[in-house]
Amino acid sequence: MDPKKPIIALDFSNQEDLFHFLDQFEGQQLNVKVGMELFYAGGKPFLERIQAQGHDIFLDLKLHDIPNTVERAMAILASTGVAMVNVHAAGGKEMMAAALRGLEAGSNGKRPLLISVTQLTSTSTEQMNQEQGIPGEVLDSVLRYAELTKAAGLDGVVCSPLEAAAIKAACGPDFLTVTPGIRLESSVADDQKRIMTPAKASRSGSDYIVVGRPITQADDAVATYQQIVSDWSGQK
Numbered sequence: 001m002d003p004k005k006p007i008i009a010l011d012f013s014n015q016e017d018l019f020h021f022l023d024q025f026e027g028q029q030l031n032v033k034v035g036m037e038l039f040y041a042g043g044k045p046f047l048e049r050i051q052a053q054g055h056d057i058f059l060d061l062k063l064h065d066i067p068n069t070v071e072r073a074m075a076i077l078a079s080t081g082v083a084m085v086n087v088h089a090a091g092g093k094e095m096m097a098a099a100l101r102g103l104e105a106g107s108n109g110k111r112p113l114l115i116s117v118t119q120l121t122s123t124s125t126e127q128m129n130q131e132q133g134i135p136g137e138v139l140d141s142v143l144r145y146a147e148l149t150k151a152a153g154l155d156g157v158v159c160s161p162l163e164a165a166a167i168k169a170a171c172g173p174d175f176l177t178v179t180p181g182i183r184l185e186s187s188v189a190d191d192q193k194r195i196m197t198p199a200k201a202s203r204s205g206s207d208y209i210v211v212g213r214p215i216t217q218a219d220d221a222v223a224t225y226q227q228i229v230s231d232w233s234g235q236k
């Protein structure tokens with residue numbers, strides 16, 4: 001996956017919308033993210049059709065279950081040939097290590113990158129304090145999950161770009177930060193709470209940005225994508 005290109009979140013529920021969107025980018029090789037909505041709608045055949053168009057896939061299924069179940073599921077996901085997969089760090093170190101074992105066992109050659117979700121970018125400090133019962137700032141919880149993820153041997157984390165610099169300082173420059181919660185100054189936040197622009201995310205140390213609705217719901221998706229590419233890569 002080329003880190004200079006944003007990862008487009010393909011949050012569609014049917015093949016017409018999906019391929020109508022991708023057709024606008026004909027001839028370009030994209031980084032795309034397939035999440036629960038699209039995967040539950042179309043499964044492996046959708047992955048294969050997207051890959052046949054030359055795009056690299058981050059399969060964002062956020063596995064979170066007992067270690068044995070996650071290990072066996074990861075062995076199957078490894079065979080899809082996607083570039084990146086993930087788990088929830090809240091599943092714990094044993095579960096994350098099991099995910100890595102499963103991925104290595106199921107990979108034919110190069111294994112996909114494996115990252116964990118720390119605190120969702122739709123979570124505010126208040127929600128975390130009141131609903132999850134975790135005291136303190138979101139950053140403290142994110143750092144704790146990032147350190148646990150590193151100890152389990154994974155490649156990096158999903159976090160807000162607001163936390164990327166602190167994670168790099170704590171876990172090292174090679175530990176990946178994959179950051180949704182990206183909005184242009186002109187975009188609406190939707191349900192995202194911890195947001196940044198592509199340019200600021202780049203300066204803060206994000207390795208990859210993930211952008212969905214600002215592109216997929218734009219009147220001109222290709223122009224908005226290009227604007228985000230130049231905002232993001234212009235800072236690198």
Ligand SMILES: O=c1ccn([C@@H]2O[C@H](COP(=O)(O)O)[C@@H](O)[C@H]2O)c(=O)[nH]1
Nearest residue numbers: 009035119120121180181210211212213
């Ligand atoms: O903490 C997280 C983890 C995953 N996501 C996913 O990223 C995209 C963001 O889409 P936008 O439309 O740009 O908000 C979406 O698919 C989420 O499932 C996240 O936002 N935050």
